[in-house]
Amino acid sequence: MKILAFVDLHGNKAALRKVIERAKKKDIELVVCAGDFTIFGEAQEFIMSKLNKIGKPVLFVHGNHEDDDELRKDCKKFENCKFIHKSAFRWENYLFIGWGGGGFSFRDRGFEKETKRFKNMIKKEDKVVLITHAPPYNTKIDKIYGEHAGCKSIRKFIEKVKLVLAISGHLHPCVGEDKIKGIRIINPGYKGKVLVI
Numbered sequence: 001m002k003i004l005a006f007v008d009l010h011g012n013k014a015a016l017r018k019v020i021e022r023a024k025k026k027d028i029e030l031v032v033c034a035g036d037f038t039i040f041g042e043a044q045e046f047i048m049s050k051l052n053k054i055g056k057p058v059l060f061v062h063g064n065h066e067d068d069d070e071l072r073k074d075c076k077k078f079e080n081c082k083f084i085h086k087s088a089f090r091w092e093n094y095l096f097i098g099w100g101g102g103g104f105s106f107r108d109r110g111f112e113k114e115t116k117r118f119k120n121m122i123k124k125e126d127k128v129v130l131i132t133h134a135p136p137y138n139t140k141i142d143k144i145y146g147e148h149a150g151c152k153s154i155r156k157f158i159e160k161v162k163l164v165l166a167i168s169g170h171l172h173p174c175v176g177e178d179k180i181k182g183i184r185i186i187n188p189g190y191k192g193k194v195l196v197i
Contacts, residue, residue, distance in 0.1 A: 001094065002027045006192035007034035007133070007169025010065065011043055016050060019192045023054045028194065030056050030091060034169045035063025035100050035133035045074050052078035061085045061100030063133040063170065068100060084131065086114060088121050094164075094197070095126040099154075103134040103170035108153040115157050127164045129197060130157070135168040140178040141187040144171050158183055164197050 004023045009015055023031045031054060038044045044066065051058045059082050062071045068085055075083035082089050084098030097118050099111050111132075122128055135142040135150040136158055142150025149171060158166055158180045166185045175189035186193065 005032040005188040009037040061098040130166040
């Protein structure tokens with residue numbers, strides 16, 4: 001399966017056009033947005049309308065620049081836009097689990113409270129993809145100014161649950177990849193990245 005993932009677009013129109021152009025190609029089955037596609041919600045509905053026209057599922061979690069309630073409402077206006085914060089989206093034998101917001105603390109107690117429910121969603125045959133705005137702690141994608149700034153709660157979940165991929169963002173200079181216990185961890189950046197899972 002091929003997906004196109006992006007994060008931290010912050011309203012960049014040229015990058016949005018390129019993401020849409022690539023996402024429309026036949027090989028891409030769905031699109032993942034790991035948050036901060038706006039600047040504090042500006043033009044949110046407009047950007048979503050453009051992404052909706054791709055004609056494929058677009059999975060959203062909010063970043064620290066979007067309001068979760070507003071994004072949830074706007075997703076309901078577009079048939080292809082799916083808000084998956086605190087929930088999941090099933091596509092064949094893939095399960096995409098979403099957790100938005102955050103990015104400013106080592107521990108996310110809200111996320112920790114939801115992990116049991118997330119684990120209960122997973123079937124034995126599922127290939128699980130975790131989508132968060134905040135990156136996991138102690139990886140190449142959370143190191144900024146020589147220090148790790150990611151979330152330990154997210155890392156703990158990745159270490160305990162068998163995933164095929166974890167997508168996050170938030171820290172703009174940290175576009176790239178790493179692994180936690182053999183699990184691919186990626187910040188796809190605002191230009192987006194095609195991922196085979």
